[in-house]
Amino acid sequence: MQTFNRPSDYVDAAREMAATGHPTLARLLAEEAADRTANPDDKARILAEFPGRSLRQEG
Template sequence: MALLNFSRPADYLDAAREMADSGRPTLARLLAEEAADRTTDPTEAARIRTEFTGNSLRQEG
């Protein structure tokens, strides 16, 4: 099994898509939110968030 390295927004986005494809929408959404947070372009961040539907499940604070 390969060790995953999450150092770029694209790494989180790839993992989010993989989780969505395997029927794990909650984990997919969390990974997509992390990808969006790490993206410097606000337009791209918004696009990422709309690709993965559902409410945010993060607990802030």
């Protein structure tokens, strides 16, 4: 069972989704990882690894 306690957990899941042909899920997981990351450079690196526009629906 996958646990999501750290940003790296979300990045690992994003890589898995990308590898299995689910780029949209990968991007959403990457965005969540970036949100949970304090360092702006790390945030940018995470999002650059999973390019695309955000599909989040903020409400």
